[in-house]
Amino acid sequence: MTAIPLWVRRPAGERVGWLRTVDHKEIGVLYIGMGVAFFAFGGLEALLIRAQLATPEARLLDPETFNQAFTVHGVTMILLAIVPLLVGFANYLVPLMIGARDVAFPRLNALSFWLSLIGGVVLYFSFLAGGAPDTGWFSYAPLSERAFAPGTGVDYYILGLAVNGAGTIIGAINIAVTILLMRCPGMAISRVPLFVWMTLITSVLILGAYPALTAALVMLFVDRQLGGHFFDPAGGGQAVLWQHLFWFFGHPEVYIMVLPAMGMISEVIPVFSRKPIFGYAFVAGSSVAIAFLSFSVWAHHMFAVGLGDTENAIFSATSMLIAIPTGVKIFNWIATMVGGRLRLTTAMLFAVGFIAMFVIGGLSGVSLAVVPIDLAVTDSYYVVAHLHYVLFGGTMLGIFAGAYYWFPKMSGRLLSEVLGRWHFWTTFVGFNLTFLPQHWLGAVGMPRRVFTYAASTGWGPLNLISTIGAAILAIAMVIFFVNVLRSLRSGEVAGDDPWDAFTLEWSTTSPPPPENFATIPAVTGRRPLWDRKHPESRDGR
Amino acid sequence: MQSYPATVRPPADAIGTLSIIVGVIALLIFIGVEGALVFAIWRYRASRHLGGEAATFERNRRLEIAWTAAPALILAVIFILTLGTMAEINGAGVPAAMRITATGHQWWWEFSYGGVKTANELHIPVGTPIDLEVSSADVIHSFWVPDLGPKKDMLPGVTNRLRLLAPRAGSYEGQCAEFCGIEHAWMRIRVVAQSQTEFDAWLRTQAEPRTTSDTKAEQILLANICVSCHTIRGTTAAGTAGPDLTHVGGRATLGAGVIPNDVASMRAWLADPQRYKPGALMPSVPLSNTDLDALANYLVSLK
């Protein structure tokens, strides 16, 4: 433990093993580590998918392996990579940002992490135990019923997701209580950093959405293991019930995956524009609107199911409405930049990249909310393009922005800006090469989840481009890993406040001591550190 | 050629128009937002900054209201257009001239014209509004022929309706869109749109029992387990687990689009269907070479 900083600045000689730690910062780092590891797994599965699809009628993977690859890819990226990454940042940062010593329930926090991790391990154990789940990340019944999925893959899916979800729910309770009750003096709820706001909203979404998934999983378990008939049409059950329950979880889940990333760039953009965020109240308030709406749009994933025109129209309308509060955020970020003095650090580049790419994904999302267009392109690569534009172009870029921004706080070392630029531009190019062509593929008829396609379809060239893009993305990710490892070994020492930032986490050492702050700060505005550094021009209100 | 009422557009056209409108709106928003972003970066980057501190304005009620209201207006327009097109692609009140039943199976299609069954190739009269009543025998499938417009999920135990209107004669390629298991990729559809007279003739043929006199090959087939899964009307073969083979020779492809339909391919398919469609629900039946030849010829002759 010489060169590598400790993530927590403990007094000399004192060490608490990773297994026993209950420090929110170390648990945050554990979460982030889990997310990174599973992101690598999910990425490797993505590369397998792309390799198989590079040319028509390829035989690199047999259909079964391919189906397992995209199923596990989807589940991994969403539940085992993105969510842990975001929860990890929240764990690390929220107490620091609100001037608290730890989260409300430190031991429960450790439990959350270990449950989340065990859920992931259980899911991956299926590879060794006779086959991974191969029914897609939303595992529609009755395909996921015993009659059509007799192997144990789906059982591991049920168990893994249930355990992982329990961890996430407990974690959300913890974070919510922390934000509601543990703010330092003066830190009114209208003054917390926007990342904290979005994390609070995310916790509410988790608490409303995940239990529906757990309930659906229990029912599927009853069907598979006790011979039940919930989703078994032969026994009188209805296949659509699963879809309703799953998407009641699944749609809020997508905002669970994007709001914290939006919170991250809401921290990054003001600091590198040297301006307070524009329209704090609107950025925060629009998240509340998004949270409410996101529980009322789930059936936009089911337009082709035949629910009826009235139902489809209602869900179309609510889905479109979500574009309004989302747009508010986009405009506020841009307005924050206007009039500022922009420092285009790597963190800022990724934050700007988030805005640029997320808008594309959001607009394709709105086109999917238009029922007739959705009926034409649902379950095609157009949807695959949409979801990667919002999830990679949005969330992942946001996470990278956050990574460059907070890595110095967590490790005490700066990441290399030179490698950072390489990382950004290869990501940007690779990402667009991979996913832009997929819009066309979907529009001309390529369904998703096909292990191959006929040469006569003419989909070969665009798929090849997409695969090349994925390879470039892989290089980009390697650059990032190299950057992190290099910096851990020999990175430039960051100091407490390398970015001349605004919020409390930068007022303590890098990395912070176990108790976070020598004395609990008292704050008088939204930018407590700025106020301390510039008493003459503190934010007045 | 156009025999449908001029007021009824093929669903694909209606969706096409709507897509263009929404696409243009999206493009304009895209240009506006990305333009503003690029402008902000270019204009306010620090290296370009001519001294002085960053501005500190952080609120503007009017602006906030404007950029909340403008998207709302745009979306209202899109939503109204959406409602119109939704009604249109369902047939806009024009009754269908014909109803066909389509049933999804892992991984092939069954089409039924009032009891006359056929598989994988859907024949329809061109320019005629048709209601396809879709359902499934096992898991969820989805009927999708891009050039005919929208898709519709086929759920077990539920019957959904999909309005079809083929604007031109010829064949349309499509494919199952809902993931339905291992061979979802090779669950392709061919829709053949033909003139009413051609269609009527085709349907008459399909209604007849098998039209061959190769009784020797037929005996081979009837003596094998093929009969437990396949129907050939006019013989004792009456299985329903696999496609109806009464007129299999008339179809363009085998195995729902995985290989072309000729004697050589047929022989190869019968010898080892798993080679072309690993996981398909037709087993490899052990047959001698002579039996294979006889069967392949016989089946292809079932036009």
Add this chain to the structure above:
Amino acid sequence: MSETAFIPAERKPPALGVSLGRSPKISQDRNLLGVAIFIASESVFFLAVVLAYVAYRDPGLATAKATLDVGRTAIFSIALFASSGTMAFAVRAESGRWLAATIVLGAIFLAGQGSEYARLLGEGIGPGSALFGTAFFTLTGLHGLHVLVGLVALVALVTANLRRPGAVRAVAWEGVSMYWHFVDAVWVVVFSVIYLGTLL
């Protein structure tokens, strides 16, 4: 590191922007707030299962009418409802006796449910037999599981109280009791939907 080296962060809890329910304590005590939020998410869970039951009510109604014993279950339900009352007394007086009464009532309810299960299974109705059985056993089983967890918490509370009477923190009493009332409230819904639903 010593806990006293610095001010405990929660010493001065800032006022909440929002009011979180009837008890003022919930908006100040992190344990109670945690339990309250947990209960909220549990409600979503039960709501999903109840809705599934409701979705399948009609096809299973005939079986439900023919096999469910509303009267007998009503009596066992009264035991559970009464246990909410004893729980309230227990909290008010921090009384181990009332707690014991709560446990007995809860156990009576579980026993009643057990006998109902035995009878149904004896008649050949199980989770795998038909849609009604699937939905019935899942919903009541999940509720029963929660009662069981509640009983475990109650027993733990009783034991702690016996070992060091008066030393158990008030929030522990409050927290367990909130959960117990919740389990009870869920049964009000479940009983109405499943059992009273057959009378309509």
